[in-house]
Amino acid sequence: MSEITTQRPADRLVAGENRESKPLQSGAIPDPLTTPIDQIDVSDSRLYQQDIWRPFFKRLREEDPVHYTEDSPFGPYWSITRFQDIINVETHHDVFSSFPTIVIGDSPNGENIENFIAMDPPRHDQQRSAVSGVVAPANLLQLEPVIRGHAADILDSVPDGGETFDWVDTVSIELTTRMLATLFDFPFEERRKLTYWSDISIGSPETTGMDEGPEEEEIIEGLNDMAQTFMGLWAERAAADPGGRNDLITMLAHGEDTRDMISRPLEFLGNIMLLIVGGNDTTRNSISGGVLGLNQFPEEYDKLKADPSLIPNMVSEIVRWQTPVLHMRRTLKNDFELEGKQMKAGDKVVLWYISGNRDETVHDEADRLIIDRKLARRHVSFGFGVHRCMGNRLAEMQLRVIWEEIMKRFSHLEVTGPETRLKSNFIRGIRSLPVVAHRL
Numbered sequence: 001m002s003e004i005t006t007q008r009p010a011d012r013l014v015a016g017e018n019r020e021s022k023p024l025q026s027g028a029i030p031d032p033l034t035t036p037i038d039q040i041d042v043s044d045s046r047l048y049q050q051d052i053w054r055p056f057f058k059r060l061r062e063e064d065p066v067h068y069t070e071d072s073p074f075g076p077y078w079s080i081t082r083f084q085d086i087i088n089v090e091t092h093h094d095v096f097s098s099f100p101t102i103v104i105g106d107s108p109n110g111e112n113i114e115n116f117i118a119m120d121p122p123r124h125d126q127q128r129s130a131v132s133g134v135v136a137p138a139n140l141l142q143l144e145p146v147i148r149g150h151a152a153d154i155l156d157s158v159p160d161g162g163e164t165f166d167w168v169d170t171v172s173i174e175l176t177t178r179m180l181a182t183l184f185d186f187p188f189e190e191r192r193k194l195t196y197w198s199d200i201s202i203g204s205p206e207t208t209g210m211d212e213g214p215e216e217e218e219i220i221e222g223l224n225d226m227a228q229t230f231m232g233l234w235a236e237r238a239a240a241d242p243g244g245r246n247d248l249i250t251m252l253a254h255g256e257d258t259r260d261m262i263s264r265p266l267e268f269l270g271n272i273m274l275l276i277v278g279g280n281d282t283t284r285n286s287i288s289g290g291v292l293g294l295n296q297f298p299e300e301y302d303k304l305k306a307d308p309s310l311i312p313n314m315v316s317e318i319v320r321w322q323t324p325v326l327h328m329r330r331t332l333k334n335d336f337e338l339e340g341k342q343m344k345a346g347d348k349v350v351l352w353y354i355s356g357n358r359d360e361t362v363h364d365e366a367d368r369l370i371i372d373r374k375l376a377r378r379h380v381s382f383g384f385g386v387h388r389c390m391g392n393r394l395a396e397m398q399l400r401v402i403w404e405e406i407m408k409r410f411s412h413l414e415v416t417g418p419e420t421r422l423k424s425n426f427i428r429g430i431r432s433l434p435v436v437a438h439r440l
């Protein structure tokens, strides 16, 4: 077995390292309504940190839905902002490639962590099918009572008696981390390492505009710890009889197309990271986003209290409204014309899910959370086509279960102050959310 040592932040899921690059946007944020259209640049991660992105995308959808930004810290890129155009691009995966990376910024040293979200068929399909069993319906049925047990345990121990606590850390992170530890059959008492590894893997200034993370030395140390830990788990599971075990490491270590992955360190690490990050931030932010949304739209909270059977529809609506993954990027293999715009081979094409989900031609009052919205499932938060989120059913189940358990215990979850948000153009992250939980 070869040794894995990560030496650079380039070894992150969405890699990046210091380089002679253009600095991130700074100074005054341009006015979304009066700035000349060709200067609209939605790669500015401050738009998401400050949650002020709506008018920028509204203007693009109305005036220039397939939009070219010539100059940005991430180089030139196309923005796809309407629902149907996003679906069209994702359907043409033969032309719009996921390789070498699915975030707006390139790895500056040209090295990429390999994983199947950033591969095209047929390699993508082989690797995805090796692990997709973990979220197959039969496995989800077994997982549901386990997740419900964790949800109950976490909710029963949140502070009450009027005390404010951080919902993100106490509930959203804790529940998703326990779910991930279950999927990997990871040592339970060390589960917060999974959260930490996910947090340090989700971006860098060069790739996603995220410039608030820990120092590089700390990141390298963390990633090395992750690599060593998972190599150890792999060795243990590969040597054991897989019979009856259905955790992700066992599946990869024994899968026909993946069992030799350990000899390809970047791919091994990349796929582990993909599963950690894929299942972590996204679900975490949907849990927090739901609490925030119901407080911003109290009439929707009233509807839920009057009729908790709305929960399954509400879950889809929360995933649409929150849109935990802001974008996915593709790279054009050939010249292509879309909506009259001539794109060239090699161009970056960014699918802004956050905008597709606000498309007025698909949803009325798209900025509002409406828990009984008709066609709430009509969203692109999970993407579309061959890369459509592998964990979407698991995520929905987890969100349904947490809301069922919340409604059994609390008359009201009250947001008592402003949330803080992640500075990233890739993950729509809520970093903290002060809440008082009123028990029934």
Ligand code: HEM
Residues within 6 Å of the ligand: 090, 116, 117, 118, 128, 135, 274, 275, 278, 279, 280, 282, 283, 286, 319, 323, 324, 325, 328, 380, 381, 382, 383, 384, 385, 386, 387, 388, 389, 390, 391, 392, 394, 395
């Ligand atoms: C609300 C929660 C979630 C959201 C919004 C979300 C979103 C996404 C998106 C946008 C993609 C890319 C789709 C595309 O390119 O068309 C994706 C892919 C993926 N997601 Fe999720 N995800 C969530 C939960 C999860 C969970 C719980 C897991 C854990 C198993 C997971 C694992 C993956 C994997 C493995 C991929 C790569 C699929 C592929 O390339 O074939 N996701 N997800």
